[in-house]
Structures are given as C-alpha cells and as structure tokens.
Amino acid sequence: MQGAPAKDKKRFVAIVMALMYAVVRVRVDGLFTVGYLSTKCANPTRDDEHALDHALRYFNATIDMEMEFKPESLEVHAWVDASFMLHPDKKGQTGVAIRIGKHGPCVSARSSKQKMITTSSTDSEVLSAFEAMPQITIARQLIEAFGYDTTPILHQDNKSAITMMHNGQGSAKHTKHFDMRLQFLKEAISNGEIELEYTPTEEMVADMLTKPMSGRSFDTYVKALMGKELRGKAAYSALGGGAHVRAARDSVGWRRLNSA
Numbered sequence: 053m054q055g056a057p058a059k060d061k062k063r064f065v066a067i068v069m070a071l072m073y074a075v076v077r078v079r080v081d082g083l084f085t086v087g088y089l090s091t092k093c094a095n096p097t098r099d100d101e102h103a104l105d106h107a108l109r110y111f112n113a114t115i116d117m118e119m120e121f122k123p124e125s126l127e128v129h130a131w132v133d134a135s136f137m138l139h140p141d142k143k144g145q146t147g148v149a150i151r152i153g154k155h156g157p158c159v160s161a162r163s164s165k166q167k168m169i170t171t172s173s174t175d176s177e178v179l180s181a182f183e184a185m186p187q188i189t190i191a192r193q194l195i196e197a198f199g200y201d202t203t204p205i206l207h208q209d210n211k212s213a214i215t216m217m218h219n220g221q222g223s224a225k226h227t228k229h230f231d232m233r234l235q236f237l238k239e240a241i242s243n244g245e246i247e248l249e250y251t252p253t254e255e256m257v258a259d260m261l262t263k264p265m266s267g268r269s270f271d272t273y274v275k276a277l278m279g280k281e282l283r284g285k286a287a288y289s290a291l292g293g294g295a296h297v298r299a300a301r302d303s304v305g306w307r308r309l310n311s312a
Contacts, residue, residue, distance in 0.1 A: 055097055055099070056097060056098045057095070057096075057097060057098070058096040058097055058098055058100060058101045059098065059101065060101075061096055064092075064093070064096045064100065064101055064104060065093045065096070067104060067108070068086060068089050068090050068092075068093060068104065069090075069093075071086045071089075071107070071111070072086050072087075072090060074111075075087075078118075078119060079111070079117065080119075080149075080158055080161040080261075080277045080278065081114075081117070081260070081273075081274045081277055081278055082107065082110070082111060083161055083162070083163040083261055084145075084147070084163040084260060084261050084262065084263070084264070085103075085107050085264075086107065087163040087164060087165075088145075088163075089103065089104055089107070091139065091165055117278065117280065118278075118280065119157060119158075119278050119279055119280070120157065120278070120279035120280050121156075121157040121159075121279065122156065122157065122279065123151075123152040123153040123156035123157060124153045124154075124155060124156055125152075125153040125154070125156070126152060126153070126195050126198075126200050126202060127152070127153055127154065127202055127205065128150065128151075128152065128188065128191045128192050128195060128202050128204040128205070129150070129151045129152075129153070129154050129156075129204070129205050129207060130148065130149070130150050130151075130184055130187070130188045130191070130204055130205065130206045130207065130246075131148070131149040131150075131151065131207045131251070131256060131257040131258040132146075132147070132148050132177075132180050132181050132184045132206055132207065132208060132258055133146075133147045133177070133180065133209065133256050133258035133259050133261065133262045134146055134147065134166070134173070134176040134177045134179065134180035134262055135147075135176070135262040135263045136170065136172070136173040136176040137176075138165075138262070138263070139165055141169075142169050143165055143166050143167075143168070143169055144165075144166040144170060144176040144179070144180075145163065145164070145165060145166065145261075145262045145263070146162065146163070146164050146165075146166050146179070146180040146183045146184070146262070147162065147163050147180070147258035147259065147260070147261025147262035148160075148161060148162040148163075148180070148183070148184040148187055148258055148261065149161050149257045149258045149261060149276075149277060150187055150188065150191045151257070152191075152195075154205075157279045158257075158276070158277045158278070158279075159191065160187050160190070160191060161261060161277065162183075162184070162187060162261070163261040163262065164183070166179055166180070166183070167179075167183070168229065168230070170230070171225060173210070174210055174212040174213045174216065174222075175222070175226075175230065177208060177209075177210040177213035178213050178216055178217060178222075178230075178233065178234060178237070179230070179233060181206060181208065181213070181217060181237055182233040182234075182236060182237055184206070185236070185237075185240065185246075188204045188206065188246060189245070191204065192204050192245075203244055203245070203246065203247055204245070204246050204247070205246070205247050205248075205249050206246045206247065206248050206249065207249050207250075207251040207256065207257075207258075208248060208249070208250060208251065209250070209251050209252060209253045209255075209256045209259075211250060214248050214250060216234060217234065217237045217238060217241060217248060218238065218241060218248065219238070220234055220235050220237070220238030220239075221234065222234060257273065257276045257277065259273065260273035260274075260276075260277065
C-alpha cells in the first residue's frame, strides 16, 4: 500500500548504509540512488523498500564492475550539476564529478541533498558550485603536490548561473546567506582558483548524480564516471526499467513533485 511503513526498517537502514560504503568509495554509478534512499532512513515506506530491491538487483548484476583510470592529462575538471526542488521539503540535489583530464576517470564524486532551499533552478546551480568547492580544492592541491600547476575547470550547463558567478550578484530576493556563497565563488574566479566553462546538458557528466536515468543515457554516464561500459543484458534487465529511476520515482515525494 502506498505510503505504508516499511516491513523491516532495521533491514532497510542496514542495507542502505552498507551500499553507501561502496558507492562513496568505488561504485559512483549508484551514488544518486543510494544517497536518495539514505534520506528515507528515518521513516522508510514499502515504496522505498521496493526501490531498494531494484537497486540491489542492479548491483548484484554488475558486481564485477570496476573503475578504470586512464587520464590523458593532469588537468582538474569539475562537472557540477543540480536538480531543483527534488526533495519533498523543496530542497534540491547537488551532483559533483571530479575528473583528472576532461575525459579522464572520476576520482571524486558527490550526490547530496542541498543544505538550503533555493527559489530557482539557477540559484540551485550556483549553490551546487559552492558546495563543490572543497572537493575541487582538494583535487587541485593533490595535483600541485606532484609538482604540476593546474587551474580547475568548473563545467556548468546553466548560462544564467555562470553569469551570476562571474558578477557576484543576483536578484534582490536573495538572502545574505546565498549572497555570501555567490561572493565566495566570484572571488575564487577572480583569484584564478577556478575557471568556468559552459557545457551542454547532454554532456554534463554530473547529471546522473542529480536525477534518475535509464536506458542508453544511463549507460553513457556510467561509462563517463566509471571508465567502463555496462556489459551484458543482465545489467539492463536488473534495472527493471531503471533501478535508479525507480529508486527516486517510486518515492511519494518524487511523485508529488512531478504532479505539481
């Protein structure tokens, strides 16, 4: 029954936490799904258990999946994206994929609920860039520790967000907390700590870390994040029409959002 409490909350939480250990370290292709399910741990429903079962089928079918590192350069590229009002409380989702080389391996990834509510998709994109800065800084410092100079390139698919970050100002409706984050990004750009580059949505690697996907789009982003393609029909059949899609869309919050 829709909205009914989970049959076994303790099992749900234990499996989600076990999967979280894996996706944070190696299986970044499941980071969005498991991260989204982790927000349900306080009060999971049977819908959430159903979504978790689909995710488990996917991981079981791709248990031998591994990351492959073949960087073509030592440039740091940060692919940053956001989903506006993804969660029931109207907060968005931040997705970050750090790659060494523009088409190199993903060395750091993040898919997390945003810390504050934004009033537009553009603001949500700006907030995701701010939240990505610690990871970008660590990646830059790592390359510099090897004796190479690099200016990280932050890829963004929202032109309005790029303009706001360059100017350091948006509309009068912004709170001081948001304006502080905007000024921080403007200063980082001015100081040469990052460069902004517009990237079309269809090439946005972090897109998979902010929303559910299925089919060939899912396969394309898995290859971009993991460095390897999904192999065999088992992986696709395990998706059951998209394990990652169901993990979010089977939730009451997702249905409420998309019916609004």
